Amino acid sequence: MTARSTQTRVAAVAELESSCLLRPGNTNCGGCGMSIALQLLSRATAGRTVQLVVPPCCGWVTGGNYPHTAYGASVMASTLGSVGAVASGMANVARLNSEKTRVIAWAGDGATYDIGLAALSGAAERDEDVLFICYDNEIYGNTGGQRSSATPSGASTTTTPRGKRGAKKDIVGIMMAHQVGYVATVSLAHPDDAVRKMRFAVDARGFRFLHILSPCPTGWKADSSLSVHLVRLAVRGGLFPVLEARDGALVVNVRPEFSGVALAEYFSHQRRFRSGSVDVADILGAVGRHWAGLERWGARLENGEPLGPIGPQGSAAGPDGGAR
């Protein structure tokens, strides 16, 4: 290799790294949904100046020990319960100084659904110029896997060894009820849709919220090669609706099959559901009720068509021929 081509390659790598939100050499687990999500977000933020706000979570450990950082953007490490507030302060100062900096809150489910919910709600209600992204691994992963209010019913965690009782909190519904400019869910199995939403959300003004189902192979006790597949199954089964709400319209981007087979496979790959009793028929019933709720919000498919037969009956008669 000539000196010149080496130089060019070094420059190319440097350029890649400079536009990359998550740099090589980070210590994240293999198959981490958050890592995949950050790679997708890098594409959406390319060419833009962003500042991240990250609470103590896996995304915080991602950065590495002082003085190193695996992040390709400056990061404000906030306290766990104040991501929305800290991001608000940063966004206001950027606005006062006519800066183009986009402030992005990057928080796990604990800092979104639980301890940070009040600060998130406050920032949303004030319509702060903040993009709040929740990577939801349904667990307090960084502390070793305790239940959060995002943990689904039946999942065992270190604090719910016999499976969590009670449903997962509907954070997307909560955020839509705030009537902010943009609320969307992001499927890691649908990267085109994901990057489109991220790019829109990065550039839009006012408060925006993205919810990402982020598999955690460690906490979900699943093979790290299956992370994207698990998300695809969750979407097919209707467990994770892929949607976006803006301008008063709620659009479903990927029509689920309400497939009991997909859900059964989703649960079977994750040993966190082994000790609890997860009944796919029950889950399908809950999925149907959730989608009926989305219909009440006025959800339509991308082409404007109604969602079609959903609800417990509709879902039970899905393309896979029912629950079990």
Place this chain on the structure above:
Amino acid sequence: MTSRLLSANHAAGLAAVMAARANRTARGFCAAVYPITPQTECIEFLSSQAIEKGHVVHVESEHSAMGVCLGASATGARSFTASSSNGLAYMAENLIAAALLRLPIVIAAVNRTLGPPWSIWADHGDSLLFRDSGCIQIYCADNQEVFDSILLAFRLAEDPSVLVPAMVCLDGFVLSHTLCQTEVPEQEVVDRLLPAMDLPHRLTDTPVIFGGLAASPRQIEVHRYRHQDALDHVLEIYPAVQDEFEQALGRRPGNPVVHYRTEDAETVLLSAGSLASTVERAVDMARDKGERVGSLRLRMVRPFPFDHLRRALEGRRHVAVLDRDISLGFGGILGGEIRGCVPPGAAMQDYVVGLGGGDVRPEHVLDLVGDLRLRPDSPRSHLVEVGR
């Protein structure tokens, strides 16, 4: 300079607004506020004022108020908030973070006793929760001092050799809701006193993590050492800052320990905040009877003015500390701290007095002077009842 009739709440708010405007040529001002009695009028005033390149965020809690201040200050803006009592307690996590992140945020702490049971009256238990947090703490005795101390707090906190938050403490209702003539300087004067804030470690576009992991104990040791050093610097630069303020405002901010008729005093009474005004009246009454009594007011609780106190207590025979606070299971907080500065041979007694807004009158203080001479020296605080 104009003279205005202001409550201490409005004095604090006005000083914050002038400090805010003074940073319009730099990265501006961003405050965040949440109501709680008795500081609410301060944030109402702040919210009523037009601030060029400034914004006041109305958040959903004190915890978020300081959260917004963290983000604003970390990106280089001047920042301010105010709170009281359980509001300060709720703010605690982020206020400690502000200190450890070395962010020069100024907090007006309008003292109110902690609940439950709920009471809105003053004692210092709320602000003294933050004794160990790494903030500057200044306790005020009148409204003019509140106004001046807010400006002074920004000046000290933002000094490049300091860079820590500063808490200006004022007694709820006694000061916060009492109107006094207050001298207010022109904006140009404040512009000179508080030059554009330049936070050397502010977040820019350079990829760094601000406040991330420091896994090694050595990093924490160095961090704490530097923080301690920064607070020591406050006392080193303080006389020069007093000079600056005296030249600009025509009045000198008080020393860390404020003396009143102590020249030949055998007995000194030490207190903080507006309680010291009462003690000074009691000193006048005792002096009228020919007693050699003086008052010391601890204006700066952090950094702790060891040397000032050592000098102030040198040669005294009796020292009484009046604590408007209590560390339950120990006793008066200031008494515990000051004991180490009392010279050998002097008798010291700590009195916990005026909790929950108990109305301490000069006669109560005179009773303590009598008690002090008879009571055997003891490290245990003596709780004095003045409430009715």
